[in-house]
Amino acid sequence: xxxxxxxxxxxxxxxxxxxxxxxxxxxxxxxxxxxxxxxxxxxxxxxxxxxxxxxxxxxxxxxxxxxxxxxxxxxxxxxxxxxxxxxxxxxxxxxxxxxxxxxxxxxxxxxxxxxxxxxxxxxxxxxxxxxxxxxxxxxxxxxxxxxxxxxxxxxxxxxxxxxxxxxxxxxxxxxxxxxxxxxxxxxxxxxxxxxxxxxxxxxxxxxxxxxxxxxxxxxxxxxxxxxxxxxxxxxxxxxxxxxxxxxxxxxxxxxxxxxxxxxxxxxxxxxxxxxxxxxxxxxxxxxxxxxxx
Amino acid sequence: xxxxxxxxxxxxxxxxxxxxxxxxxxxxxxxxxxxxxxxxxxxxxxxxxxxxxxxxxxxxxxxxxxxxxxxxxxxxxxxxxxxxxxxxxxxxxxxxxxxxxxxxxxxxxxxxxxxxxxxxxxxxxxxxxxxxxxxxxxxxxxxxxxxxxxxxxxxxxxxxxxxxxxxxxxxxxxxxxxxxxxxxxxxxxxxxxxxxxxxxxxxxxxxxxxxxxxxxxxxxxxxxxxxxxxxxxxxxxxxxxxxxxxxxxxxxxxxxxxxxxxxxxxxxxxxxxxxxxxxxxx
Numbered sequence: 001x002x003x004x005x006x007x008x009x010x011x012x013x014x015x016x017x018x019x020x021x022x023x024x025x026x027x028x029x030x031x032x033x034x035x036x037x038x039x040x041x042x043x044x045x046x047x048x049x050x051x052x053x054x055x056x057x058x059x060x061x062x063x064x065x066x067x068x069x070x071x072x073x074x075x076x077x078x079x080x081x082x083x084x085x086x087x088x089x090x091x092x093x094x095x096x097x098x099x100x101x102x103x104x105x106x107x108x109x110x111x112x113x114x115x116x117x118x119x120x121x122x123x124x125x126x127x128x129x130x131x132x133x134x135x136x137x138x139x140x141x142x143x144x145x146x147x148x149x150x151x152x153x154x155x156x157x158x159x160x161x162x163x164x165x166x167x168x169x170x171x172x173x174x175x176x177x178x179x180x181x182x183x184x185x186x187x188x189x190x191x192x193x194x195x196x197x198x199x200x201x202x203x204x205x206x207x208x209x210x211x212x213x214x215x216x217x218x219x220x221x222x223x224x225x226x227x228x229x230x231x232x233x234x235x236x237x238x239x240x241x242x243x244x245x246x247x248x249x250x251x252x253x254x255x256x257x258x259x260x261x262x263x264x265x266x267x268x269x270x271x272x273x274x275x276x277x278x279x280x281x282x283x284x285x286x287x288x289x290x291x292x293x
Numbered sequence: 294x295x296x297x298x299x300x301x302x303x304x305x306x307x308x309x310x311x312x313x314x315x316x317x318x319x320x321x322x323x324x325x326x327x328x329x330x331x332x333x334x335x336x337x338x339x340x341x342x343x344x345x346x347x348x349x350x351x352x353x354x355x356x357x358x359x360x361x362x363x364x365x366x367x368x369x370x371x372x373x374x375x376x377x378x379x380x381x382x383x384x385x386x387x388x389x390x391x392x393x394x395x396x397x398x399x400x401x402x403x404x405x406x407x408x409x410x411x412x413x414x415x416x417x418x419x420x421x422x423x424x425x426x427x428x429x430x431x432x433x434x435x436x437x438x439x440x441x442x443x444x445x446x447x448x449x450x451x452x453x454x455x456x457x458x459x460x461x462x463x464x465x466x467x468x469x470x471x472x473x474x475x476x477x478x479x480x481x482x483x484x485x486x487x488x489x490x491x492x493x494x495x496x497x498x499x500x501x502x503x504x505x506x507x508x509x510x511x512x513x514x515x516x517x518x519x520x521x522x523x524x525x526x527x528x529x530x531x532x533x534x535x536x537x538x539x540x541x542x543x544x545x546x547x548x549x550x551x552x553x554x555x556x557x558x559x560x561x562x563x564x565x566x567x568x569x570x571x572x573x574x575x
Contacts, residue, residue: 020453027430110309
């Protein structure tokens, strides 16, 4: 869609976009291009000589069991976070769509965790799961499970999944609630008159009609789990114990900033770029279809 | 509600109350921990009702910080976070308003190309270009400065799209009328477009304030000098002190201080927050 009436001026528009364009080129496009360039060259430790190595960095990367492990746990982590937070968000939204009294208060009580930084969310759960003083760790001990996220990789993974999902429930709740409220009442009423009970109505009418919302949320949640959880991992488990929670965004940071492996880190950056690029394209393809102007 | 089913409604209330309680639990425990004294943590498990050290703990972290992690006061860190959040929010809104205005209301060579370049930033979060971006910031002498903390995060595709979308819904007649009355680009922008965009700007401000306050990776990279540390980064340093157990009562007081501003913004401006959240995702 375009405006028919516009201003005719050749200098002003460039001045208007100058700031945005400058920041974008200097801090986004140029560094991204550098990452792509570094991923196909090999540089000695002093940066004195460099030569083109084609896809050697990528071959090395995908031949590294630690990186493959990182991909595996990232997929597990993202699937778990998206699954748990979406299911919980949908449950709360369905309940909130039904109640009339106190709806506004419930909404407030369910949306506030969105405001937390993932790192802060992680720190709160770190206290709850602290092996010596945490009340959840204590409860698990009483139930006979010796919880210790500092020693057990699975426990550490559960910790970051729970913290990441907890923060994201609010988001899914809000979007599912909007989706539910957009479903025409007449459809549900017609089914009720035909004798369909609430649970049947939910699975045969409401849930299918929510599929665009669900698909959109799935993509957003995957982006969140893949890219926004760096702080959570860094502030709680630091990728440990024994790399058990070194998801891709954490690994690219550690190999690059701490390990100073330029080529390897650049190759990891490019892999992440491809992932976020694909997710963004999928998201926009879908939104183009959905939004009606 | 389609039909009256008291039991189902009751069940819904149950789900919501339970859900709200589960979401609230970590915050409650953090608050309780922040009011205890260090020896209180010898109880296992830790107490679940607030203790009497609220003022003492909060005054300690605000003015002195946690000794075992270098004893940096949290007060200045909160100020840094505030500066960062406000600069990022206002900066993003300002440059996005201008560039969306150019893209919608002007026809100029390379307009489409510029639009796509801005669009590309969506696919390039800091996480995928850590080292090269750090190098650019270092080469420009931006490390350990407020400029370095905020400027590289100020480009925003989402805000530009939101304003573009909004401008496209503004009736054409307004510009025609303004031009007949002899208004130039700046006057039209200031007197007509800006007032029409007020709610959008406010909604976006809420979202971007939270985004800015909660930044993690970029501040971690560009600020090594504690004078520029933000509170979200500061707390990470407290949790991971190597040789001592974290002082949980002080760490949690800091956590509560770190989460309070964005949570208060969301709760007080819930309507704007929801609007901003829904619209930036379109």
